[in-house]
Amino acid sequence: MKRAASYALGCKVNQYESEAIAELFQEKGYEIVGIDQPADVYVINTCTVTNFGDKKSRQLIRKVKRQNETAVVAVVGCYAQTAPKEIMSVEGVNLVIGTKDRGQIVELVEAYNPQGGVENHVTDIMKERIFEPLSIQKLANRTRAYLKIQDGCSQYCSYCIIPYARGPIRSRDPQDVLVEVRQLAKNGFQEVVLAGIHVASYGKDRKDTSLLEVLRLVHQVEGIKRIRFSSIEPNVVTEEFAKAMAELWKVCHHFHLSLQSGCDRTLKEMNRRYDTRKYREAVMLLRKYLPDAAITTDIIVGFPGETAVDFQESYAFAKEMAFAKIHVFPYSPKKGTPAAERKDQIQNHVKTERSHSLLALSEAMSKAFLEKYMGKTVEVLYEKSVEEGIYEGHTSNYMKVLTNSPEDLSNRLVFTKITDITEEYALGEAIL
Template identity: 35%
Template sequence: MSTAPSLKPPNPASLRSVAFLALGCRLNQAEESTYREHSLESGWKIVDYRESADIYIINTCAVTLEAERQSRQMIRQARRRNPAATVVVTGCAGRSLQGHPEMEGIADLYIPNLSKESLVEELHRFLGEAPHPQFERPFPPVHESRTTRLNLKVADGCFESCAFCIIPARRGTVRSLETDEIIKRLNLAHALGYQEVVLTAVHLGALGHEKNTHALDQLLERINSETEITAVRLSSIDPHEISPRMIEAMANSPRICRFLHIPIQSGSDTVLERMRRRDTQAGIRKTVLALKAAMPDISLTTDMIVGFPGETDQDFEASYQLMEELGIHKIHVFPFSVRPGTRAAFMKDKLPEAVIEARSQRLLELSHKQQSAWMQSWQGKTVKVLIETISKEGLGKGYTPHYLRVQVPGCSAEDHNRFLEVEVLDINPDRESVRGRRVHSASNVKR
């Protein structure tokens, strides 16, 4: 933990305003929910990050060099908005930003990742106050949250060593909540008004790994019988960590959303090995086919890295053909770029940018084609949509359990944070959304 001198004392505790910014992953967003609740319990007023505040808390991202650059930019913006503010920096980029020449004298307090859970307590100490005696809740009620969908942090850290990724070095190894505690927090989320919760972690499939348990399988089985939450969504999970038991639990549950994001990264066994991934093409195919057999309507998205060092034309074709064969509904394409501090940064046989760009474009075109076909498959069907925002004109927007983005005209304020049944009428693949006609409220419908 490191500090820089504050420019002047902040307002008294009862008058303080605090603003938050979470960059990058859902885990940072989940942590922001905790900081938001602890700030409310401290008697502080929450304001928009774009406003002048007494305290700014920035949760940074380091997944790419561009993410680190954006983190620096947002920290400098906070300082410019209020030169007298207390600027707090945490997150995966915190360690590298602390010694960066652009950051000299900008941030007041750096909180390392391993101390993030007690960030607001540390902030109280920095401000010369006694820490809050005990924070009551890990997240705020839905009306105090900035979103109707709660990202619930169930674990931190990762034990993998993928050649392209720096996050395990920044987040540490796996540290999981107990299953009983997760169930307790899901029920608390329901009591506080949330309709949907996303189970969030760096390495969700490793939940309970440090205790030698398959905690995710057990958790999914318990969610249906021991919670009242309407919808539970899983964040990213690697293909080899999707077990038959997990598939069965998902297929049998009216609460667990039939949507998975499975980062495949490559369809070539040679490239997967160079990436130090624990998946194989055959294993990926087997998992996806098993998911579709158990849940024909499941929605699947993935990440693919294009142009990894040493990737040949044959390797790329293997990736392209696997994506086409499996019919993945959306492919997030990441052209390879060197990330200092990773094994991949030292690899030879790096590809020309023109080759990477051409391959990326081909995969993006395939993604658009398959996503358009998936969206068209919903034409004329009735879906359940959680309304998250409503415009002044009454246009409601939200997502289905399958993560289809839907616009619904004719909504009123009382429809916010409610499930509506909507008939899908118009498809707009270019905007990745559909427009529908409201049928009736579906607040009590589980799927």
């Protein structure tokens, strides 16, 4: 039996796609092994969101080739799509595929002739209009499944390379989404995360659906108890949307609402399509209908031209929003984007100082968020045992909870009384 390893660097969408690729190999009779094991085929799904992502991708390619000199190494994903020639020059690469045609990957690998040298199958993604049907059917024994409903991005934020790597927005056929969700429910998943490169754009390229409509479809599926979005943007949060979030009881009360900066001047230079007024309105609407909603976000510090005053504005706005958590990213110039060309880059030590200060705010806000639940009873979906008799799970509003239990709590929804708070966890007593 031939062995194949499929590995993703980067985001959840890449992880989803790598799992789907593994299933394609499995269907053709391959044994699926880990990336650090000897295999006949290695598929590396690369990430190019930062230059560091590129470097990690190159390192991994060299590493797998060392594990088996004769293996076929296929490199797919965002880095392969934006820099196929660069990938072809990395020692050990056999096939370069990019962000489309991955559905044919088994055929391409099997047809590969080592005598012919490196094959480049990357084509122009900017002309792509169809959602590539890659799906996951068989995963079992897990609690939460990611479900890719959308690909591509047409936003062109000035710091981001993704629109060039993924092409324009393409939304998945809602009926196809439904088929996959039903299968996931059949396989025991209780929670699905609707994921994509820019989920907020779902439906904008189709006449027959919208983000709310696809959510309503998923909501009908029996067996699914929780639905999350991987990330949304303030522009989708209208009164109708926020109201629907409260009415659809399976929707988790957690929204990752990308902010990127709390300073309007910086937002404009980032080419983000909202300002702080719109963002505040979105947060207020979500909290009006879902008072216990956890709002988390991403913020970039040290974007070119960000002055000390701009940063203070961003910091003050983040504080006002009372986030449950902030993912802080020091700006990292990405070749091929307008922001990377700017002359007013911020020095690294300034970015580090700003990161520390925002991270300290994030920690304080996370703690304040968790503390509100001391002594309260919450419903937790337990995912796994982290040590014998200790289970980890999440609430609908994404509080991470740990509890002791003599019973196996995996994949069970259990009411739990919160008794203590640490920096990362709420500790609780499961009510069995």
